[in-house]
Amino acid sequence: MIRFVIAASILSLVSGCTAIGSASKPQDVRLTKNSLVVTLTDASPCTADWPAGSVSWSGQLESCAIAWPYQVTLDDRSNILREIVEAIFVNAEDSGVLEAFGTVELTDPETGDVMRFVSPRPAG
Numbered sequence: 001m002i003r004f005v006i007a008a009s010i011l012s013l014v015s016g017c018t019a020i021g022s023a024s025k026p027q028d029v030r031l032t033k034n035s036l037v038v039t040l041t042d043a044s045p046c047t048a049d050w051p052a053g054s055v056s057w058s059g060q061l062e063s064c065a066i067a068w069p070y071q072v073t074l075d076d077r078s079n080i081l082r083e084i085v086e087a088i089f090v091n092a093e094d095s096g097v098l099e100a101f102g103t104v105e106l107t108d109p110e111t112g113d114v115m116r117f118v119s120p121r122p123a124g
Helices: 002-022 080-091
Strands: 026-031 035-040 045-049 056-060 069-074 102-107 114-119
Touching: 026 102, 026 114, 035 069, 035 102
Parallel strands: none
Antiparallel strands: 026 035, 035 045, 056 069, 069 102, 102 114
């Protein structure tokens, strides 16, 4: 009987740890010059390459425990101040400073729920 209680306790503990690990969800997104970077709630990053010249693309995140399906749509809006800052940093060969404007939709592979993020993240 004691062995059963110990075994049940260990099994419960292990399954609880597994559930915690698989519960990690997307928390933040960034669209850099070359990639989509998604940070999960456990602080692990997931990435996807940005196909050159594309204004919309989809796929599955790489380097994640779960391959989250994603859809990216860029927004071509801009303003004169942003264009000036981008021109300065491009000339300084540091064009990764400003994030691209866009919408990222991530689909939970288990539930089918869609989470929508914008880049850059609104201030506030």
